[in-house]
Amino acid sequence: MIFSRELWIEIGHTVIANPMRTALTGLSVGLGIFILVVMQGLGFGLQNGVQQDFGDEASNSLWIRTNRTTLPFRGRQANRSIELRNADKEILTEKLFETPLHSARRMLWGSTIQAENEEGRFAVVGVNEDYDQLESIPLVSGRWLHQEDVAQSAKVCVIGQTIVDDLFKKKNPIGEYIRLRNVTFRVIGTFSRSGSRWTNSMALIPITTLQRVFEGADQVGRVIVSTGERSVEEASAMASMADGALRARHAVHPDDQRAVRVEDNNEQFAMYQRIFMGIRLFIWVIGGFTLFAGAIGVANIMSIVVKERTVEIGVRKALGATSGSIVTLIVVEAIALTSISGILGMIAGVLTLEFVAPFAEHDYFSNPAVNLNVTLTALGVLVLSGALSGLAPALRAVRIRPIEALRYE
Amino acid sequence: MLSLRSIEKSYPLAGGQLPVLKGIDLIIEQGEMVAIMGSSGSGKSTLLNVLGLLDNFDAGSYHLDEVDMSELSERQSARYRSRFLGFVFQSFNLIAFKSALENVALPLFYQKIPRRERQKRALAMLERMGIADRAHHLPSELSGGQKQRVAMARALITTPRVILADEPTGALDSVTSNEVMDVLREVNSTGITVIIVTHEADIAARCDRTIRLKDGRIIEDGNSKVVIEPTAHGYTPDAS
Numbered sequence: 001m002i003f004s005r006e007l008w009i010e011i012g013h014t015v016i017a018n019p020m021r022t023a024l025t026g027l028s029v030g031l032g033i034f035i036l037v038v039m040q041g042l043g044f045g046l047q048n049g050v051q052q053d054f055g056d057e058a059s060n061s062l063w064i065r066t067n068r069t070t071l072p073f074r075g076r077q078a079n080r081s082i083e084l085r086n087a088d089k090e091i092l093t094e095k096l097f098e099t100p101l102h103s104a105r106r107m108l109w110g111s112t113i114q115a116e117n118e119e120g121r122f123a124v125v126g127v128n129e130d131y132d133q134l135e136s137i138p139l140v141s142g143r144w145l146h147q148e149d150v151a152q153s154a155k156v157c158v159i160g161q162t163i164v165d166d167l168f169k170k171k172n173p174i175g176e177y178i179r180l181r182n183v184t185f186r187v188i189g190t191f192s193r194s195g196s197r198w199t200n201s202m203a204l205i206p207i208t209t210l211q212r213v214f215e216g217a218d219q220v221g222r223v224i225v226s227t228g229e230r231s232v233e234e235a236s237a238m239a240s241m242a243d244g245a246l247r248a249r250h251a252v253h254p255d256d257q258r259a260v261r262v263e264d265n266n267e268q269f270a271m272y273q274r275i276f277m278g279i280r281l282f283i284w285v286i287g288g289f290t291l292f293a294g295a296i297g298v299a300n301i302m303s304i305v306v307k308e309r310t311v312e313i314g315v316r317k318a319l320g321a322t323s324g325s326i327v328t329l330i331v332v333e334a335i336a337l338t339s340i341s342g343i344l345g346m347i348a349g350v351l352t353l354e355f356v357a358p359f360a361e362h363d364y365f366s367n368p369a370v371n372l373n374v375t376l377t378a379l380g381v382l383v384l385s386g387a388l389s390g391l392a393p394a395l396r397a398v399r400i401r402p403i404e405a406l407r408y409e
Numbered sequence: 410m411l412s413l414r415s416i417e418k419s420y421p422l423a424g425g426q427l428p429v430l431k432g433i434d435l436i437i438e439q440g441e442m443v444a445i446m447g448s449s450g451s452g453k454s455t456l457l458n459v460l461g462l463l464d465n466f467d468a469g470s471y472h473l474d475e476v477d478m479s480e481l482s483e484r485q486s487a488r489y490r491s492r493f494l495g496f497v498f499q500s501f502n503l504i505a506f507k508s509a510l511e512n513v514a515l516p517l518f519y520q521k522i523p524r525r526e527r528q529k530r531a532l533a534m535l536e537r538m539g540i541a542d543r544a545h546h547l548p549s550e551l552s553g554g555q556k557q558r559v560a561m562a563r564a565l566i567t568t569p570r571v572i573l574a575d576e577p578t579g580a581l582d583s584v585t586s587n588e589v590m591d592v593l594r595e596v597n598s599t600g601i602t603v604i605i606v607t608h609e610a611d612i613a614a615r616c617d618r619t620i621r622l623k624d625g626r627i628i629e630d631g632n633s634k635v636v637i638e639p640t641a642h643g644y645t646p647d648a649s
């Protein structure tokens with residue numbers, strides 16, 4: 001019966017001949033799904049944005065940096081400059097604890113970089129060979145720095161996409177020579193992180209080369225170390241170990257927040273996780289309420305519709321309709337109406353997101369995708385509630401004697 | 410043949426039961442044209458609805474062609490309504506969002522007759538009623554008489570054995586009423602039993618047999634000419 005063409009013609013006719021009823025049901029389902037899809041998409045975009053912003057750094061790493069002191073300690077004045085040097089890094093990574101990955105990171109801002117015909121100002125950054133893994137930077141072409149590059153202070157560099165675009169246009173930069181701060185380097189690789197112009201404006205060179213060629217000194221800038229497989233607690237212990245060791249070495253007051261800072265990304269990551277959970281929960285709650293409101297709306301309309309149609313049900317029975325055929329008619333109509341308007345709402349939602357997304361790119365917002373599973377589940381819930389809320393009053397209407405239905409007011 | 414024996418029916422009422430049919434014995438042969446008369450509240454509509462399987466009854470028996478109607482399942486009575494019975498109501502009861510043609514074709518939908526065939530037969534039936542030119546109009550665009558013609562076309566399209574009409578002319582003027590009666594007479598001449606509930610003596614006069622109800626009982630039953638006479642000249646309830 002459900003698949004008979006006759007039934008569908010009858011339903012199609014009913015739906016078209018009652019535009020008000022159709023529009024109301026359609027609107028309450030379609031709008032519900034539409035809001036749900038857009039909310040989901042925006043929430044997802046927010047999460048994506050925050051995640052991307054955070055994704056610059058691997059979650060299992062410590063960032064160790066120093067600055068001028070803010071407090072006097074052991075007879076030394078405040079405002080003393082603290083620098084991390086090769087020796088500090090060595091103590092941290094070879095004596096203090098085991099770490100699978102580590103890197104220095106020293107930045108030379110506003111460095112002039114020249115290719116054949118073009119030049120621009122970018123950042124030259126000295127790092128170790130593990131840096132790409134610690135920062136999880138995607139390589140586009142060529143290769144990363146090797147251990148030998150660092151060991152031999154090779155004049156090689158891996159450059160970001162912005163530099164590639166600005167200096168090489170469409171030309172392949174691999175193997176080409178460029179001048180960093182007037183010193184010739186060979187380009188061995190290029191990288192690109194989507195949406196991060198800041199990262200893409202860096203030329204990465206071995207830290208040893210930076211120290212020897214540009215500074216003639218042994219500062220390492222920041223030190224990044226991986227906490228490996230350590231748990232959040234173990235990583236935290238590792239962080240305070242590094243912190244304590246550096247304070248001791250450089251005579252920094254234990255309360256000096258600026259002079260020595262060890263940022264534990266494990267903890268930050270856990271915090272972000274909580275934020276994401278919050279965002280997700282928010283989306284679910286909003287989505288749930290939207291869905292609930294939609295379902296109630298549909299149920300309401302359906303029960304009104306069936307009441308309105310009670311006399312019609314009586315007429316149909318007088319003309320020989322069985323109760324089953326009437327229930328089928330109403331329920332299939334409800335299902336068809338809710339599914340179609342739900343799908344339309346879904347399409348409208350997806351199109352809206354597609355349209356809005358390019359205008360909404362922001363540091364904390366990117367790529368607002370639609371979760372198809374969630375959307376289909378929501379659609380299913382609405383269709384089901386439409387069917388059930390059609391079924392209940394329809395069953396009531398057909399259970400009464402035909403004459404009662406005919407006399408219904 | 411319709412056969413009622415000691416039919417009783419009461420409606421539940423606040424604080425008890427309201428007996429409406431108090432033992433109806435009635436036999437109507439195939440092809441009769443019967444008027445049911447009686448004052449308001451005497452149980453005419455109730456009786457007609459019992460005959461039309463639109464309502465149930467509490468006691469007694471109802472046989473339609475020797476088949477016991479009280480034994481029928483919901484599905485079977487739907488089938489009897491579909492195959493044997495046709496209804497004409499005072500308020501027409503056309504489905505508002507369907508055109509005249511679709512209203513007339515609807516009973517055939519429940520006989521699983523293909524759409525094309527349904528429409529063809531519905532159009533022919535509207536032609537017979539003289540309103541084929543209104544086939545694609547909605548009920549709201551038709552006059553009372555036209556609506557009743559559509560309703561009659563719908564009742565007749567399945568070529569039922571019995572037409573049950575509850576005050577079919579109640580909402581119509583006398584000229585239109587007469588036209589409706591012309592149709593029903595013509596229908597009757599093809600062998601279809603016609604049972605009409607009416608208040609109007611001249612409508613009953615156009616039937617062959619008149620049954621008079623009073624207070625849930627048949628108080629008179631006979632040739633229309635004889636039965637109607639007392640009403641026209643001040644009928645007294647005690648005469649029988």
Ligand SMILES: Nc1ncnc2c1ncn2[C@@H]1O[C@H](COP(=O)(O)OP(=O)(O)OP(=O)(O)O)[C@@H](O)[C@H]1O
Pocket residue numbers: 420421427429447448449450451452453454455456
């Ligand atoms: N659904 C119902 N519930 C309770 N009482 C009812 C119901 N239907 C009818 N009655 C009562 O039953 C009695 C008979 O009603 P019925 O409709 O059969 O009368 P009728 O002879 O058709 O009257 P009329 O000429 O006014 O149409 C009336 O007293 C009416 O009030």
Ligand SMILES: [Mg+2]
Pocket residue numbers: 453454455575
């Ligand atoms: Mg009545």
